[in-house]
Amino acid sequence: MPRVRVLPRQTSASPEARYWVVGVLTEWGLTSVRDDAALVVTELVSNAIKHTETPTVQVILRRMSPGTVRLIVIDKRPDAWPALQSAGPLECGGRGLAVVDAVTKSWGCTRWPWEKRVWADLEVKSAS
Template sequence: MEHRQLPQVRVLPRQTCAAPDARHFVVDVLKGWGLLGVLDGAALVVTELVTNALGHTETPSVRVIVRRMPSEAVRVIVIDKHPDLWPVRRSAGPFDCGGRGLAVVDAVTKSWGCTRLPWEKYVWADLEVPEDA
């Protein structure tokens, strides 16, 4: 099935509201596309990816892209200007305050990964769209 929704892009400056702004952007796009079945997962994923990008790099902004894939998935992409620092899934102990973000991304997505370009990297995550969507 071919999907005609164009990818939606938002650039968010490095500030404390970047993750909530990214979450609202993704939710609004998916609601507009009528893809309510992936709202919660996509909101969670973009929050984690933006938080990681801003917490582990000194990038001045992030770019968030939401795109409908031909494979019945929605792809959420977060791009930052630090091509060398890759996201690494950690093992968090029961009392650790952090370190679970990528495990959560892994749990709610069909697949995810990171692609390096000479001047930036993008971390992507695919969420499967339910058949009834």
Template sequence: MTLARPITHATGLPAYTETFPALPESVRKARRLVALALSAWGLEHLADDAALVTSELATNAVQHARVANFRVTVVRLAPGRVRVAVIDTRKDTVPEPHQAGPDAEHGRGLAVVTALSHTTGRDPLNWGKRIWADIEDQAV
């Protein structure tokens, strides 16, 4: 993976972003991108929650969107608060939470994202969708 460079998000806030091929190994690379951003911003204490959120959102893009690529963006919204977003080009596949049975091997991802996040959401785009989660320092 090339070293990601910080950018200024359209909102004017600092951000890191990268496009990955929709392959299982890209989920690990997406986590590394988010960890790099958190480290640059001195927010390493959010890394574990951010890694799980990134894994779940990126895995959904890989397994369910069935697209060639997905984009991960992490934006520093405020001191102690970041937004992790996964963007893909499929408008018609939107992740929906559901109840996983006690023995189910899948189906808990969005519940994990919700539990670890301050806020979650999705934004329809003209060419796809953005699924995001805000992770916040509890002391803020």
């Protein structure tokens, strides 16, 4: 069963989403993926806040299979498409999606006329 959280488009949404995701993953017993999920949701929510004017951001956490958790961030700005950037060593921004790309199995974006969903699949490592 997916878990859903709707947050206002404010700077406090990123840390709130991060704490919520960590809490859900802890509740599910998926501690191996918490740090990467916290990093990914922070980046995706921050992007939605920075690059859209949508009043709210929705975060969905879903167990896709025993080995995969999907994190989805939804905003109401389908024309603001996320893209990997190439940031220079002294630039302050532009690395977020590269980090998402590095820590996830896969990520992408699905667009409808009324919203866009940026999703990221994270690998659940088995306990050793």
